[in-house]
């Protein structure tokens with residue numbers, strides 16, 4: 519599928535990182551090199567790759583990561599943010615005119631998927647309560663008008679086309695008449711399908727540019743086949759110079775495209791990708807979300823949500839406090855209790871693990887983990903005096919019995935907690951030397 523290889527390679531790169539605690543500049547360089555190769559192999563344009571890797575490198579070597587709780591994840595997050603950036607940042611929706619009809623003109627090479635997209639858009643707009651009119655201004659290709667007619671019929675949309683038998687009409691006049699027709703017939707959106715050529719040529723550009731001038735569209739959407747590969751950038755630039763466009767439609771994202779077009783076009787033209795076309799059916803159309811696309815490429819599942827949760831639960835300050843306590847051996851059951859509560863803030867752990875890709879073995883381990891365990895632990899610690907919480911060595915037999923009764927647990931439960939606390943304290947001491955704070959029963963976040 520689209521981005522499959524790119525995804526695999528980036529995931530692999532991050533997997534290698536994930537096992538590391540602190541990152542050295544050599545780690546960062548190695549990672550950046552891998553990312554660069556993966557992007558180039560996915561046909562992403564060289565200038566885009568250069569900018570991208572330079573930003574990632576700079577940020578990954580910066581303070582941002584050095585101070586981070588988990589540098590590896592921080593790098594993943596940086597890559598994600600930069601990826602969202604080159605995909606256009608914020609989602610951009612179709613813009614409608616204040617005074618209808620909204621005029622949407624389509625441009626792009628022949629075979630890019632313009633006609634198909636026209637039908638898809640008409641269908642989607644109808645579903646949203648609009649009354650689109652499709653205008654057949656592609657008079658170049660013998661069969662184009664016919665094709666739009668078929669698509670319009672499937673979409674249940676009205677079409678405006680020159681009368682058959684009228685010879686080859688003037689596409690500019692047809693487009694203009696289409697808009698006037700829409701105004702008279704109360705269509706609130708006009709979608710103008712224009713001619714494409716197999717390659718970029720001057721005449722085509724001039725025609726498209728004239729249609730633009732004649733109809734003053736609210737949106738000019740440049741439809742580009744995601745499978746076009748390295749040609750994406752040149753084609754997009756040619757259309758930007760020749761006609762200019764307000765937004766991009768990526769078509770055939772369902773194919774085996776290596777993804778380069780998607781990753782290059784928005785960044786090179788500075789125009790947002792508004793739709794992704796993902797199949798031959800008229801329902802295969804999605805509004806484009808840069809953030810979701812980036813997650814898909816990075817195959818992160820919801821790992822970023824997870825990182826955010828982890829970060830807000832164990833914020834940096836908290837981590838420092840714990841590290842400090844560990845260093846001075848003053849980590850107590852009170853701190854343990856506090857950490858437990860932080861864990862609860864992080865929500866259901868099983869759900870969280872479900873969000874982590876590549877955590878199969880960990881997930882199995884977690885199947886045995888009972889979240890109520892935290893509640894029980896809390897109950898036990900709460901039944902201790904402050905002195906006991908600060909110094910578990912005070913916990914002799916009679917104190918343990920009292921605590922068991924107070925918390926509604928057994929002495930065995932209390933013993934087991936104290937034992938786990940000891941283990942945790944030991945484990946955390948190790949972690950304090952460069953790793954992430956950790957909770958027993960749970961691996962590094």
Ligand code: GDP
Pocket residue numbers: 626627628629630631632633634635714769770771772773795796797798802
């Ligand atoms: P136009 O010349 O720009 O109008 O392109 P068409 O709309 O005629 O599309 C060219 C070919 O690509 C047709 O065979 C379409 O069925 C196909 N096509 C268009 N969009 C998509 C898409 O999103 N996915 C796939 N798989 N095929 C598409």
